[in-house]
Structures are given as C-alpha cells and as structure tokens.
Amino acid sequence: MTTKTEKLVIIGNGMAPGRMLEHLLEEAPGRYQVTIFNAEPRVNYDRIMLSPVLSGEKSYEQIVIHGDGWYETHGITLYKGHKVVAIDRIAKTVTSDHGVTEPYDKLVIATGSVPFIIPVPGKELPGVITYRDLDDVNAMLLAAQSRQKAIVIGGGLLGLEAAAGLAQRGMEVTVLHVMPTLMERQLDPAAGYLLQKAVEERGIKVICKANTKAILGNGKVEGVELDDGTVIPASLVVMAAGIRPNASLARDAGLATNRGIVVDAGMRTSDGDILAVGECAEVDGMVYGLVAPLYEMARIAASHLAGNSKSAFVHADTPTKLKVTGIDLYSLGDFADGDDREEIVLRDATAGVYKRVVLKDNRIIGTVLYGDTADGTWFNDLKKKRTDISAMRDTLIFGQAYQGGSPLDPAAAVAALPDDAEICGCNGVCKGKITATITARGLSSLDEVRAHTKASNSCGTCTGLVEQLMALTLGDRYNPKAVQPMCGCTDLGHDDVRRLIKAKALKSIPAVMQELEWKTSCGCAKCRPALNYYLVCDWPDEYADDYQSRFINERVHANIQKDGTYSVVPRMWGGMTSSKELRAIADVVDKFAIPAVKVTGGQRIDMLGIRKEDLPAVWADLGKAGFVSGQAYAKGLRTVKTCVGTDWCRFGTQDSTGLGIRIERFMWGSWTPAKLKMAVSGCPRNCAEATCKDVGVICVDSGYEIHFAGAAGLDIKGTEVLGLVKSEDEALLHIVALTQMYREQGRYLERIYKWAKRIGLDEIRRQIMEDTDKRQAYYERFVFSQKFAQVDPWSERVSGKDKHEFNPMAVIHKEAAE
Amino acid sequence: MNALSISMDAAWVLVGTIDDIPRQGSRRVHNGAMRIAVFRTADDRIFALEDKCPHKNGPLSAGIVHDGCVTCPLHNWVISLETGEAQGADEGRTSTFPVRIEGRNVYLDLMPTHAAR
Numbered sequence: 001m002t003t004k005t006e007k008l009v010i011i012g013n014g015m016a017p018g019r020m021l022e023h024l025l026e027e028a029p030g031r032y033q034v035t036i037f038n039a040e041p042r043v044n045y046d047r048i049m050l051s052p053v054l055s056g057e058k059s060y061e062q063i064v065i066h067g068d069g070w071y072e073t074h075g076i077t078l079y080k081g082h083k084v085v086a087i088d089r090i091a092k093t094v095t096s097d098h099g100v101t102e103p104y105d106k107l108v109i110a111t112g113s114v115p116f117i118i119p120v121p122g123k124e125l126p127g128v129i130t131y132r133d134l135d136d137v138n139a140m141l142l143a144a145q146s147r148q149k150a151i152v153i154g155g156g157l158l159g160l161e162a163a164a165g166l167a168q169r170g171m172e173v174t175v176l177h178v179m180p181t182l183m184e185r186q187l188d189p190a191a192g193y194l195l196q197k198a199v200e201e202r203g204i205k206v207i208c209k210a211n212t213k214a215i216l217g218n219g220k221v222e223g224v225e226l227d228d229g230t231v232i233p234a235s236l237v238v239m240a241a242g243i244r245p246n247a248s249l250a251r252d253a254g255l256a257t258n259r260g261i262v263v264d265a266g267m268r269t270s271d272g273d274i275l276a277v278g279e280c281a282e283v284d285g286m287v288y289g290l291v292a293p294l295y296e297m298a299r300i301a302a303s304h305l306a307g308n309s310k311s312a313f314v315h316a317d318t319p320t321k322l323k324v325t326g327i328d329l330y331s332l333g334d335f336a337d338g339d340d341r342e343e344i345v346l347r348d349a350t351a352g353v354y355k356r357v358v359l360k361d362n363r364i365i366g367t368v369l370y371g372d373t374a375d376g377t378w379f380n381d382l383k384k385k386r387t388d389i390s391a392m393r394d395t396l397i398f399g400q401a402y403q404g405g406s407p408l409d410p411a412a413a414v415a416a417l418p419d420d421a422e423i424c425g426c427n428g429v430c431k432g433k434i435t436a437t438i439t440a441r442g443l444s445s446l447d448e449v450r451a452h453t454k455a456s457n458s459c460g461t462c463t464g465l466v467e468q469l470m471a472l473t474l475g476d477r478y479n480p481k482a483v484q485p486m487c488g489c490t491d492l493g494h495d496d497v498r499r500l501i502k503a504k505a506l507k508s509i510p511a512v513m514q515e516l517e518w519k520t521s522c523g524c525a526k527c528r529p530a531l532n533y534y535l536v537c538d539w540p541d542e543y544a545d546d547y548q549s550r551f552i553n554e555r556v557h558a559n560i561q562k563d564g565t566y567s568v569v570p571r572m573w574g575g576m577t578s579s580k581e582l583r584a585i586a587d588v589v590d591k592f593a594i595p596a597v598k599v600t601g602g603q604r605i606d607m608l609g610i611r612k613e614d615l616p617a618v619w620a621d622l623g624k625a626g627f628v629s630g631q632a633y634a635k636g637l638r639t640v641k642t643c644v645g646t647d648w649c650r651f652g653t654q655d656s657t658g659l660g661i662r663i664e665r666f667m668w669g670s671w672t673p674a675k676l677k678m679a680v681s682g683c684p685r686n687c688a689e690a691t692c693k694d695v696g697v698i699c700v701d702s703g704y705e706i707h708f709a710g711a712a713g714l715d716i717k718g719t720e721v722l723g724l725v726k727s728e729d730e731a732l733l734h735i736v737a738l739t740q741m742y743r744e745q746g747r748y749l750e751r752i753y754k755w756a757k758r759i760g761l762d763e764i765r766r767q768i769m770e771d772t773d774k775r776q777a778y779y780e781r782f783v784f785s786q787k788f789a790q791v792d793p794w795s796e797r798v799s800g801k802d803k804h805e806f807n808p809m810a811v812i813h814k815e816a817a818e
Numbered sequence: 819m820n821a822l823s824i825s826m827d828a829a830w831v832l833v834g835t836i837d838d839i840p841r842q843g844s845r846r847v848h849n850g851a852m853r854i855a856v857f858r859t860a861d862d863r864i865f866a867l868e869d870k871c872p873h874k875n876g877p878l879s880a881g882i883v884h885d886g887c888v889t890c891p892l893h894n895w896v897i898s899l900e901t902g903e904a905q906g907a908d909e910g911r912t913s914t915f916p917v918r919i920e921g922r923n924v925y926l927d928l929m930p931t932h933a934a935r
Contacts, residue, residue: 522842522860525882525889525896548842552880552891560891564877809845809856810833812928 005033008305009094009102011084011249012110013038015047016278016294018065020108023302025074031306034076035102037094040133041081043067047133048291048426048459051324054137054165056503061767061774069770087253089271106273106305109250109261113243113279113289118153122215128237131162143236144169150236151175151224153212155182157322159240160195163204164324166238168503174232175199176210176224178241186320186331190347191354191370198327198352245280245287260287265312267301277301283313291426291458292318319380319425321373321461330373332380334358335366346397355397362390375399377465378413381421414468423465426458431469438473446470447760487526489518494747498534507539509546523549530748533635536671537743540785547802553633556805557793558615566615567608569632570622571668574642574661574680575603584625592618602639602677604630616806619794628668628792635749636671637678637739640664641689645682645699654699656682659728663735669790670782672739673746673755691719694752695735700724704731708738708764709756717753720761723769737778738768744781830918830925836864837922844879844888849928854915855879856924857888857899864917865899866926872897872910 010017013036021034038044044066052058071078082096087107095101115130117123129139140162143150147170152163155177167173175182181192182199196206211227215237223233245260256262256270260282267275267283277297279289288294296313303311319332335358337343346355353371357364357379364383369376378400382389395402400413417423419432437443437453449466450457456466471478485491492500497516506512509531513523523531528549535543547555558566572581585605589597595609610618619629632638640663643649645656660680670676679690680697689712690696696707696719703726707719722738725731741764746755756764767774797806839845839858846869847854853869855878863886869879876892887896887905896905902912916927 520885522884524884525894528882528884548840548883551882556880560877560880562874562892564875564880804838804840804843804845808848809838811848812831812833812850 006105008032009104017110018044020298028306039083051161055168067771109276110278111246116242127221149234151234154240174205290318328373330369330376333366424455427454429455489520569630570627571630572604620798629794641679643687652682656680709753737775740778740782835922842883866915868913
C-alpha cells in the first residue's frame with residue numbers, strides 16, 4: 001500500500017471508465033488523484049440511450065450518468081474536449097491536443113471504438129455521418145428537420161435504431177444491408193425476415209444484399225449508387241456498418257495491439273502501469289461492443305487498481321436486444337446450425353412470434369426470440385447454469401410458465417426465478433440483489449431501485465421484470481405508477497404529451513391533437529388549457545397563445561367570483577406601496593362603486609365585485625397610477641412577499657425587500673404549471689413566511705438560503721432547502737433556473753411541491769446546485785421566454801385587445817315593444 | 819356592439835354576425851335583464867343559451883367551448899350547447915334559443931324553446 005496519493009490518468013470518458021471509477025471510489029476511496037481527458041466536450045452519458053434521444057423518447061439530460069457535480073464531489077479533474085495525442089511511457093506522461101501534459105502513476109486507456117467507414121468514393125461528402133456520439137445524433141436531428149430522404153448503410157443493431165429514429169423524426173429512410181438478412185450476427189434468417197417485415201411496416205425501406213458502390217453528390221450528398229447500378233436519392237447518409245476498436249494511440253505508444261489493445265484477464269496491457277478497458281480492449285482474442293462485458297472489464301480494472309490482483313475477466317455471452325419501440329427481439333449465444341446440435345422451433349405467423357432454442361447435449365447454447373421475449377431471462381439462466389433440459393424438453397419452447405403443472409401468470413414466472421437469475425443484463429444485476437435491496441432500503445419506486453441497484457438503469461429493456469419484482473417484494477405497497485391519461489381525450493399521460501410536443505416539434509393545439517391521435521375533435525376543458533401551457537412554455541417565440549383554451553380568469557385577466565363579477569389585484573412589487581398608489585386605488589373604488597376592498601395574503605390589495613364590462617376602464621385608471629396586473633389569477637408568478645429586511649429591521653441580515661422586488665420584476669408575467677408564490681425573509685425569524693411558499697429565500701449573514709416545495713393550502717408542508725448561495729445575483733440565478741426546470745417538467749396544475757416529490761429533491765439539487773451548465777441553460781431559456789411574456793395584459797386590453805370579451809354583442813331593449 | 823330595439827312579435831332578431839364571435843368562444847347578448855350567451859364552435863355552428871349554469875348560475879359565456887359543449891367556469895359543469903342539458907352525472911338544463919343564420923348574420927328567436935329546469 002502506498003502512503004502518498006497516486007496519480008491516475010484516464011483517457012476517454014465513456015461508460016466503461018465511468019463505471020470503473022464508481023467501483024474504484026467504492027473500493028479504494030482517496031487512493032488516487034484522478035484526471036480524465038475526454039475528447040468529447042461533455043460529461044459521461046449513457047451511450048446506449050442515444051437511439052431513444054434520436055427518436056425523441058429521451059432527452060440528453062435524461063441520459064447523463066455523471067453530471068459536473070459528480071466530478072467536483074469526488075475531486076476529479078475532467079478535461080472536456082481534450083483529445084490525448086501522445087503517451088510518453090518513459091516520462092510517464094500524457095499530452096492533449098490543447099497542450100496539457102499530465103503525469104501518471106497508473107494510466108487507463110478507454111478510447112472506445114471508431115465507426116467503420118466503408119471505403120467508397122464520396123465517403124468524405126458533407127451529409128455523410130456516422131452514429132457514435134451525441135454530436136452525430138445532433139447532426140442527424142438537424143438533417144431530419146428537412147424531412148427529406150435518408151439512407152442508412154448497415155442493417156445491424158445500430159443501423160436499424162438509427163433508421164427507426166430518423167423515420168420517427170419524419171424522414172423517408174432506406175436501409176442498405178450487405179448481407180441477405182438483417183442483424184445476421186444476432187439473428188437467424190427466420191427472425192431476420194420477421195424483423196425486416198416489422199421494420200418495413202414502419203415505413204422504412206430495406207434493401208438486403210446491397211453493395212454500395214459510391215456515394216454521389218456535388219459538394220454535398222445527393223444519393224447512393226449500388227453495384228447493380230441502382231441510384232437511390234438522399235440528402236443524408238448514415239454509416240452504421242460496424243465499429244473498430246480505437247487502438248491507434250496505444251499502437252503509437254508501442255503497446256501490444258492486435259484488433260484492439262491486447263490486455264490480460266486483469267485488463268493490463270503489455271505495460272504493467274497501463275490498463276485498457278472498454279471497446280478498445282482485446283481480451284483473449286475477443287473485442288466487445290455490448291455494455292455488459294464492458295462493465296465487467298470496468299469492475300476488473302477497478303479491482304486491480306484498488307490492489308486486488310486476483311480478479312479476472314471471464315467471457316460470457318451477452319443477450320442482444322433491439323431498442324426500437326414495438327419490436328421485441330432477443331438473441332443469445334450460438335445459434336448456427338450444426339450436426340451435433342438440435343433445435344426446437346415455435347412459429348406463430350399470425351401473432352408474429354418466432355422462438356428458437358439451440359441445444360447441444362441437452363443443454364441450451366443459443367436462443368433467438370422474436371415477438372415474445374418474456375422467457376429470454378429464463379433461457380439465459382438455463383444456459384448459464386448448463387441445466388440439463390431433457391426432462392422438460394417437450395414444453396421447453398413454451399417457456400417457464402409451462403414447466404410443471406398449470407400455466408403460470410407472468411408475475412408467478414418471475415417469482416419462480418431463482419435468486420441468482422440475472423435480471424439486468426447490462427449491469428449484471430441478479431434477482432436476489434434487487435429484492436434484498438428493496439427490502440433493506442425500503443425502496444418503493446422504480447427510480448429508487450435504479451439508483452440503488454443499477455438494474456434497468458442502462459438500456460431499460462428489463463424494466464418490466466424489475467417492476468414485477470417490486471410488485472412481488474412490496475405486495476400491496478407497490479403502486480405501479482400506471483400512467484394516468486391527461487383526460488378522456490387521450491390515453492397519453494402529461495409527461496408523454498410534453499415529451500412528444502418537443503420530440504415531434506408540435507407547435508399548435510390542432511397539431512398535437514392530430515399527431516397524438518386525440519380521440520375528440522377539439523379536446524376538452526381539461527386538456528386544452530394544459531396543452532396551451534405546454535406549448536407556451538416550449539415554444540415561447542413561435543406559439544400563438546390560444547385564448548379560447550384558457551380558463552376565464554386568464555382570458556380576461558381578473559378573478560371570476562361566484563356572482564359572475566370579477567376581482568382585480570394590481571401588482572405591488574415586493575408588497576411595497578405609496579400614498580399615490582393607495583390614493584389611485586381609493587379613487588377607482590369610488591368611481592366604479594366597487595363593493596369590497598381587501599388586503600390579500602400576498603401583500604397587496606384586492607378589489608372585489610367589478611362588472612366585466614367595467615374591467616378595461618378600471619385598468620385604465622389603475623394604469624395611469626403606474627399599476628400593472630398582479631396576475632393574481634394566473635397559473636404563473638403571483639407575488640413575492642417580503643419583510644422589511646436591513647432597510648428597517650434591527651435583525652435583518654440582507655436587503656430582503658430589495659431582493660423580493662428584484663425577483664418579482666425579473667419573473668413577472670411568466671406562466672408556470674400551477675400558481676407560483678414566493679417570499680423573501682430577511683433573517684431566520686422568517687416574518688415573510690418563506691418556508692411554506694413554492695419558492696422562498698431566508699437571508700442569513702453568510703448569504704441566501706434558497707427554499708422550495710412548500711405548501712400552505714390543501715396540504716401543509718414546510719419547504720426543502722435547495723442550497724445556500726453567497727450573493728443576490730446567485731440567488732436570482734438559482735431561483736430562475738429552478739423555476740424553469742419546473743416549468744419544463746411540471747404537469748399542468750401540479751404545484752411545485754408535488755413536482756419535486758415526483759422528480760426527487762436530490763435530482764433537483766443536482767441539476768440546479770451542482771450542474772453549472774444545466775443551471776445556466778435553464779436560466780437562459782427562462783430569460784428568452786420572458787421576452788415574449790412580459791407584456792402587461794391590462795394595458796393591452798385598455799388599448800382595445802380582446803374587446804369582445806368585455807362588450808356585449810348586442811343589447812336589446814325590450815321596453816320598445818312593451 | 820349592436821344596440822337594437824325590437825317589437826316582441828318579430829320572431830327573429832338580428833344580433834350580429836358570425837365574425838363577431840371568436841371560434842370556440844362566446845359573446846353575450848343583453849336581452850333586457852336577461853343575458854344570453856351566443857356560442858360559436860370550432861366548426862362554426864352557432865348556439866344560444868341563457869348565460870346561466872343550472873348549477874349555481876355561473877356565466878356560461880365565460881366557459882371553455884369544446885365538442886358541442888361548454889364547461890362552466892365556476893364548477894366545471896359541462897352543458898350541451900344543443901339541448902342546454904347538463905352532461906355526465908350532473909342534472910339540470912339551461913334555456914336554449916333557436917338560431918338562424920343568413921349569410922354571416924345571426925338571428926335569435928327570443929322565445930326560449932326549453933325552459934330552464
């Protein structure tokens with residue numbers, strides 16, 4: 001054991017080194033001072049989930065594994081956008097393309113792989129892209145906006161996911177595949193055929209046995225020419241013809257390389273101080289591209305770095321699954337025909353089901369499942385354990401439910417799995433680990449199980465199994481968050497609708513209803529206001545607010561009362577007012593014979609009982625005194641309540657009134673999922689009652705403690721602390737970013753405390769307090785949307801907008817006839 | 819605003835044009851002390867109801883118009899524009915008035931066809 005901290009340098013910041021660090025921090029915390037060079041200008045994210053990002057089912061934010069805060073917390077230096085160009089093994093240093101040189105005691109190479117570019121003329125043309133990282137996805141998304149034609153070269157896992165994503169984004173896609181059937185490395189021809197049919201049903205054209213001769217185009221891609229002379233026009237060509245281990249840096253440094261960087265079972269290269277993990281590593285003649293063996297490499301490497309030299313990498317077959325929604329496909333092991341092999345096949349053409357199990361000496365060596373993959377885990381378990389299946393041979397293909405006695409329901413099938421059955425293939429999590437962790441830690445939500453066991457945390461295909469395990473373990477306490485539809489007009493929940501509005505770039509209520517297959521012709525009073533809010537929030541500059549989809553209060557900018565009259569509340573910034581303002585209010589009350597005047601809980605004045613027809617005239621008089629709408633009717637920013645702070649109070653620690661006014665002036669006019677009330681207290685005595693607000697600030701000597709997620713209505717709940725910041729500027733920045741996060745994720749009418757409970761306080765703190773990039777991005781999006789929101793609705797209506805809301809269409813005098 | 823004086827024996831009263839009413843919206847006609855809400859649906863059908871929810875007299879003209887119904891702004895009762903009947907589990911009916919369209923002009927027959935219930 002060394003006494004001083006050793007320097008560990010990692011080249012590459014993909015999933016394998018990320019996982020390795022997690023293990024290392026657990027096994028040998030503080031042993032190494034870690035520096036990472038990442039050629040990509042960002043943190044560590046889940047590369048397997050790029051396809052859902054492409055198709056719009058997930059966002060980049062959702063696939064980040066380690067945010068900036070994680071690196072800070074663990075004292076790790078991360079050079080983003082630095083590509084290492086040289087390793088000096090004698091001096092034991094590495095140097096990046098930006099000229100940074102770092103010494104190392106141990107070096108880990110995790111350079112991953114590079115896409116294989118088929119060597120044809122035209123491969124350099126703009127418009128030819130690969131499918132490897134987020135930049136590629138962004139390039140494809142940009143190209144997809146043109147809604148033109150795309151060609152994907154390669155009918156493997158990656159190529160098909162790219163094709164499905166592009167098709168979902170509105171492009172007309174053709175897949176060119178050089179082999180006779182799709183995914184021939186993972187599927188037998190029969191399953192390949194079924195897959196082709198399913199892909200074609202999605203409107204994607206598939207051409208097999210297609211040899212690309214050249215990519216055509218003048219200055220940019222215009223099409224692809226095949227060997228047989230066929231020319232297919234396209235403005236985008238995606239190369240997904242395979243990957244090659246990226247071993248060039250290691251080769252240049254004189255390390256032993258073959259297809260990849262040659263390592264022993266302990267992940268050590270030919271230089272004992274240098275390890276390699278991930279897709280760039282070649283162990284025992286094999287290179288890997290699926291996540292499970294890469295995570296295993298990460299575990300072994302971490303263990304060696306922590307000083308345990310015994311652990312060794314052992315090859316294991318990894319099941320393959322395709323992440324295209326609606327296509328169920330599972331393949332495992334060796335399924336080639338052979339004299340010494342037997343097979344059991346089940347076909348159900350109508351249901352589109354194909355199952356094949358390949359046996360050798362009465363033991364499973366390979367499985368291909370298509371259409372119904374529920375038994376994949378079970379077959380995998382039998383294969384791993386080399387179980388002799390002769391006793392159940394007659395019913396084997398029907399799956400676990402048919403073994404012994406009557407058919408079992410799916411939950412019972414999961415219950416029957418042994419504790420060591422693998423549930424999550426990506427992360428190597430077995431059933432026993434999941435059930436034990438649920439019990440030991442009292443977990444009750446899928447997200448918690450993901451956080452604590454990593455099961456279902458990568459590709460997500462085992463989510464159903466994990467949920468069944470939760471149901472089994474928790475019994476009645478498990479509430480399988482069944483998606484609650486927005487309303488009777490759709491089966492989609494709020495979150496799905498919000499996601500699809502972004503993914504499909506839907507920018508009007510009719511577009512949402514058309515594209516998302518609304519069951520009613522023009523929605524209802526539940527979904528229309530929600531959709532209107534989501535569209536206002538997501539497309540602040542492009543969406544034209546639909547007033548007919550707003551509740552009356554937001555349509556006429558006053559609060560309807562039980563007798564059909566309205567109440568009016570002008571803004572009093574931070575609760576401060578003046579004799580001039582009070583006099584103007586008194587005059588308005590007299591002039592319009594307003595029957596009731598009341599001081600509100602939000603430190604302003606409410607005038608009640610105003611006739612609808614009088615509203616514009618009332619506002620005109622208030623406007624002359626400098627008043628604007630207090631938006632006391634809005635699902636949006638209401639008031640910022642304050643105490644008098646250092647201006648007057650002998651206990652005040654900061655200028656709470658000033659901060660409150662500043663927040664209110666910055667944020668007024670913004671629409672939020674539900675009303676948003678704030679307060680700023682100048683000291684912990686908390687006279688502004690900030691700790692039961694949606695967002696509150698408690699000023700202290702050392703700065704500003706930001707609170708959120710309080711409630712004092714149907715529910716009573718003290719706030720949670722978001723964090724402490726030092727300056728007023730930072731307080732504003734954090735509050736605005738938090739509000740924007742809530743604006744983007746909240747369900748319509750969901751108050752911030754309910755949203756926070758759903759998302760998790762830690763996640764919110766991580767994004768707002770720790771992740772500087774994210775915080776800044778939220779802030780900027782809010783500022784952008786305010787450009788369109790900060791228009792006083794009262795003065796607009798005084799100037800004549802929406803006259804029809806206030807004036808009768810016709811007045812009929814009956815007395816003329818009487 | 820169209821200020822009108824009519825004699826009660828004139829069956830149809832011109833109250834304005836279709837274009838005076840926003841799509842999926844409503845305008846009010848003052849008929850003496852009574853208020854009538856004139857609705858225009860997404861597909862430009864016109865309906866007239868007394869501006870009074872059978873539940874607690876909420877102004878239906880201030881509600882959200884959808885699929886041949888209006889949702890009252892006070893307590894979300896849903897009223898059929900065609901019949902004035904409360905939908906779903908709620909019971910009650912608002913008076914309706916026959917509407918005639920000539921060109922873009924909207925005429926109401928001010929004798930209610932269904933009395934309120």
